Amino acid sequence: MLHLGRSFASCFPPSLSQFGIGSMKNFYGLRGTALNIAIAVVAGTDFALFGYDQGVMGGLLTLKSFLKYFPQISTAGKTGAAASRASNIQGITVGGYTLGCFFGALATIWLGNILGRKRTIFVGSTIMIIGATIQCSSYSLGQLIASRLITGFGNGMNTSTVPTWQAETSKSHRRGQMVMIEGMLIVFGVMLSYWIDLGFSFLEPSTTAWRFPIAFQIVLALFIVCTIPGLPESPRWLVLKGRDQRALEVLAALQDLPEDDPIVQDEFRAVKDTVFEMAKGSFSDVFKTNKNRNLHRTILGYVNQMFQQISGINIITYYAATIFEQSIGLSSFLSRLLAACNGTEYFLASFIAIFTIEKIGRRKLMLFGAAGQAASMAILAGATSQGTGNQGLGILAAVFLFVFNSFFAVGWLGMTWLYPAEITPLDIRAPANAISTTANWIFNFMVVMVTPVAFNSIGYKTYVVFAVINAFMIPCVYLFFPETAYRSLEEMDEIFHQVHGLKGAFTVVKVAREKPHRYGKNGELLIAWDETEEAREVERRRSSVGQQGGKPYGMDDGVAEKKEVV
Structure with a gap:
């Protein structure tokens, strides 16, 4: 599927298959x-x-x-x-x-x-x-x-x-x-x-x-x-494709903060850790009854x-x-x-x-x-x-x-x-x-x-x-239907990780109601990603598989170093 995707993308003329060159950092200023x-x-x-x-x-x-x-x-x-x-x-x-x-x-x-x-x-x-x-x-x-x-x-x-x-x-x-x-x-x-x-x-x-x-x-x-x-392209999609620097640039631009700002870095780690957990996703995963409750x-x-x-x-x-x-x-x-x-x-x-x-x-x-x-x-x-x-x-x-x-x-x-x-x-x-x-x-x-x-x-x-x-x-x-207001996309993953089996369909509303929010009503950071149990669990799994070079789990060198520009 990876090679098919590259071939398909290459079918577009340069103006389409490469659009974003020179504009990814600027975004019209x-x-x-x-x-x-x-x-x-x-x-x-x-x-x-x-x-x-x-x-x-x-x-x-x-x-x-x-x-x-x-x-x-x-x-x-x-x-x-x-x-x-x-x-x-x-x-x-x-x-x-x-x-x-x-x-x-x-x-x-x-x-x-x-x-x-x-x-x-x-x-x-x-x-x-x-x-x-x-x-x-x-x-x-x-x-x-x-x-x-x-x-x-x-x-x-x-x-x-x-x-x-x-x-x-x-x-x-x-x-x-x-x-x-x-x-x-x-x-x-x-x-x-x-x-x-x-x-x-x-x-x-x-x-x-x-x-x-x-x-x-x-x-x-x-x-x-x-x-x-x-x-800008979606920073989560960019990380999914192994293009971390591009994703960091987008997150910084969206926040209007430097790339090394703690808020940008915290969001980047949350996104990257989520991708690390989910990088092996495929269409068939949509129908899985796994921890993510897909x-x-x-x-x-x-x-x-x-x-x-x-x-x-x-x-x-x-x-x-x-x-x-x-x-x-x-x-x-x-x-x-x-x-x-x-x-x-x-x-x-x-x-x-x-x-x-x-x-x-x-x-x-x-x-x-x-x-x-x-x-x-x-x-x-x-x-x-x-x-x-x-x-x-x-x-x-x-x-x-x-x-x-x-x-x-x-x-x-x-x-x-x-x-x-x-x-x-x-x-x-x-x-x-x-x-x-x-x-x-x-x-x-x-x-x-x-x-x-x-x-x-x-x-x-x-x-x-x-x-x-x-x-x-x-x-x-x-x-x-659980409430999603004031929740980051990564927080929703954490909520669904806490419910299990058929009973989880009925309890997820309660879990969402009771779980503390990471972000306040004005977007202020209340709980850093590194302080969450989810982040600690990701780190344990990262250590257990011996990830090298900071590449997301499940991505080979070809994907992590991919040069395709979006």
Whole structure:
């Protein structure tokens, strides 16, 4: 696999396979907070692109100029078998993007540790540009579906990698806030797509009304491709590849401290010792029930991503305008306007999570969100059960589409891009996060595919199904998901080392609650790495295997002295 990875990386042109030369130390001249913000901006742009892609199609499904080229996806005025067929085609067309994301996430399981975090994002963004170019120039349904699959493949690579890159280059007391900002930018992308859809709908019957909104995503992808080469690679990935000096440079730049500063040295030792323990990781290790509890932690990440999707959020994200028009009975223009307003309110609500994620913690926000989502879906079911004739109930339903989005924005929007990256150990972090992201996309595809069919078949009862699912999520989070706020990634390893067997699935929450923190709420060091039992255990093991030259355990000379530049 090592030689295969070298061969694969060598396939890229020098501008890609060597990007980072001359910039690794400089990072555009940024250090400390400024550098962290730059990383967050690029990562956030990727999530804005993700959100834009999710939302843009929803506002086009009822445009006459769009349906002129793709009449097969229109469900308006159709009944019986014709309506069922149109619903299926609409689901496939919209869901093709998420299916592509699923396969992109699968590819990252293999590519993630070969290419590294930055190059994976670079390749994914390039693929998205190709897919979006084909998509906005589509003249047939087959071309549209195929291009959405291509675009999705690139996005699947990105969304499997960006959270890991962000988590591994952030301070523990800022990590949650940074990823919540990315979650907010997902919604910014959704909101932007809704308003662009609305604005360009006035150009009907010109095809520009739908071609430009689809093409606009290329701008965001180009920004990522142009800026990510000069930003730092994950220091943990660099250590994993035996490039300790590079990793130390990155850690020092992120802290805006000299390389020999005690804080930088302490973090470097913690990272290096963790890699020493885990350097023999492989994809099969994801499924091991070992001391690191790899399978347990992978399942937590997978279920966390699955819960986000089966909450029903993408009923609204993808089909908001259609729901306002066909389920509530509003006009085409008013439906698109309300969808845009809904996206704006969704974006504003996402700010709440930025300021509460560290203060309140991950668990409480997830519990709060799930409870509110369950109640909102139940009210939506009641409000739409009488059809479209009751104006008062229609208004109530419209209001609770907004309310549902607000609860989701606070509790689950950014959480599932943060939590899996925090919960998994270093050696399996890339494949485990890719696996968890496949859950996001396969269940996303399922919801998007089933939604038109469900509304056509069981109507308002669709909301009942999602109300029950959200209610079920509450005890699951309470019993099984440990708190990760103010924990370094290495601390999470220590927590899982202290639980054992099947019982550990139930006790890990308690252990996480009771274990002292190494870092304070402002990032100050409370307990040095050398003072932890974990560090002493690592040192005992290092001595027992007689490690030479300071190379991580399990790495041969070729890896430790590897000259590949990222």
